[in-house]
Amino acid sequence: MKVALVQCPVWGTREPPLGLVQLSGCLKAFGIETKSFDLNNYLFRHRSESFDNLWAWEQSQFWYDRDSVEKFFVSVSATIDVFVDGVLGFSPNIIGFTVTASTFASSVLIAGHLKQKNPDCLIVFGGQGFMDSRAVSRAFAEASIDYVVPADGDSVFPELVGIIERKGDVRECLGLYFRNAGSVAYSGDPVSRTSLDSLAYMDFTDLRVQDYEDGRHLLMMASRGCVWHCAFCSSRAFGDKYRFMSGERIHQEIVYHKTTVSSDVRHIDFADLAFNGNMDRVRTFCDLMVRYPPVPQESMSWLANAIIHPELTLETLSRMAAAGCVRLIFGIESGSPALLKRMRKNYDPAIAVRVIKDARTAGIHTTCNFMFGFPGETESDFEQTLDFLRAIASSVDRVYPSRTYCAMEEFSSFYAHPEEFGIKTPITHHLYWESVDGTNTYPVRLKRCQRFELLCRELGVQVDSGVQTAVHRDEWFNLGHYYEYRREYGRALEYFYKYAAEDPCNAIVARKIQEISAAGKAGV
């Protein structure tokens, strides 16, 4: 039984897609012949100049629209054909697609092509996109799709392959949607792994680190889920519990990749939502990295997202630095204890100030993320955020003020319970939502972000993304879109023109001006 794994656009191109390399490792550990194909990276590397920025983060929306994707695929049909033939050339019995919201449309289209060329291949969709159960029905509306796995595929997928191979009953495979007498049935929830220690290593045989943009670092996800449940957060994992690899296991995997994948790898990015969700594993990991460096006589650096934790003492941070930690990224979000509580963000800002200072002493760079206008944020709460910034100014290396200020993401708890947070319903836009009392609007949030950035400049704190010099441009760009959304086209044009005066080459803004003017909307 042969399994092909496919990654469709749009996804990251800096390093191999984690979901795919993980699944490939798991399938191979079960003795299943597997080959991975990354259409996303293939198209990215073969893109023409006119499609240069399709992979930019802010262009993700393009890929959510099936018509746009279809048109794009038609325009690169020769490349698509080569790819499809490449997959079928492996003669797979089963083709698995790793699907998120941003890859759904493209996956459906490619699955259709494959099925058309080889109707015998079974198509399985899985991945984080199916945390949204509506995506399951959307998938089964496509005749080409046979199974959907809305769960961690580490054990479920090999089990499904095994059952198909021995022509067993797929209902025995928990965690599976399948077609049943004209409708769709679910086999039941799988038992999710409580520890990730027995997880097979990622497999980079087909998707080589060096074939991706960065080429010299390894991306690892050594835990799933988070220990906290912040109200604004949508980054959940299947199973919702925090599950992690022990320090021993993380070290073991790094050593493994050093000896197998590429000896060029000198750095690891941990994609964990909270690398230090369990402090014991961090200490063990660091001790092992110091005692048994993966590259003797050479350093191996790493960075991670972390939560503010009282056990991040100077001593622990120094151990982490000695183990190669060069940067920690903290989601600070606010300096107000009351607002943090409302956010269900479980830390004390005073401890955060201490941790950031100690990190600097230990030699670890820090990035702190902030958001503006979380429901209930008062002017006084915001002032406390500014005070917090002043307190960390001399020790923090970078701050990242959220460019969406406070986005209402689907699957977050404040999106699910807007009334609890005083948010006006129905929520018609994830960026432009308002509070019931009308005091918290998009422009209000934007203004706070600007004040925050101005203070950063005053204090000499580096702001991430190079927007430091263009706070006002950012304002015009965003407000132009905001007023366009509100159909206040005159005001929208005003902001777009202001922007264009300073950055006349910006294609997005030029197009907006043209669209609004051509439709004669501005006069409405």
Next chain:
Amino acid sequence: MPVFAGTNCVELNNRLNEQEYAARAICLRSSPRAVFLQMDGPCNHDCLFCSRPVAYRYFNLDDYRRRFAAKIDPIIAAAERLNLTGSGELLLLPQARENLTYFNQFVHTEKMFATNGSSLTPKMIDFIAASGNRYVIHVSLHAANEILHARMAGAHTYKAVLSNLEYVRKIKATISTLRVNYIFVATTENIKDLPAFVHFAAEHGADAVVAYYNYVYRLDQKALSCYFAQDLTNDMIDQALAVAKDCNLTIHLPPKFHQASYPRETICGEVWSNLMINTEGDIITCDVAGDSRESINGKSFDEVWNGEYYSRLRSLLKTGNHACSSACFRANPSVVNDFRSHFITRGKTPEEIAEFLAGS
């Protein structure tokens, strides 16, 4: 259930097993002296002569515990040696240390495994040393210089291996529970390096050199067999012996070709002393065994050990070694001159076997 299982009984079991072998008993009260457990793992080498299939299942401790532990653990406890075999590097398994920790509970049983050396890192050596268990580690090097090593291994790990071996030597000087043998799978590619290899092993503090002839698994690897370079091989074996003598190093060498006389054939003892089990529960007596096999699934250990498969082989062996393999030079060194003793017939059709034999 064998009489000694479950107690600290290695000595007693050994003695009884020897007696039962001497008597060529069919039904045994002793349990195997050596248990070979297949612990396949991922591999970072691609050796010229490797038999690894494209896809194979890795060892999983949870699976072992669930399916086999109750039947096999007592047998391991009474065995003299647990040989962790299989494809790939067991030290590269995600739970390598947990796996070894599990089997370290059988403190009286010596553990043995093979590695290409790149995964035998200081961390692993410290861990193995700290366990207090007796370990024999076979380091599959096959070459004593970087270029040949890269050619044999299909990987550029020579320097890493050497630095690991340096550490091994340091630790070995401080404990008595660790033995390290350097392995040389002799092929037409590396046979000329054998004397240098012995010298290298002595210099690096190996306990012994163990050289084997390469067993050919695939037709395209046939030309690698030393069977096709007999004079050169004999010559290298002589030189290797001389170097070993000079360096006072223990060496195990395969029989030479076309000698005037060979040691007398003995009755192979593996059917009395060995049990090899894989992750599916399949059981064979030894790695060159023929096509028949047993399975522990749905059976007790005793139903396997004294069941149809083992009993039949033991009775047949009373009449000569052809019972399991007519061409095994372990029991009959003179068959080294028959090409059939240089390749694995298991799983091959008569036509395929004929193809292997063509021209030899």
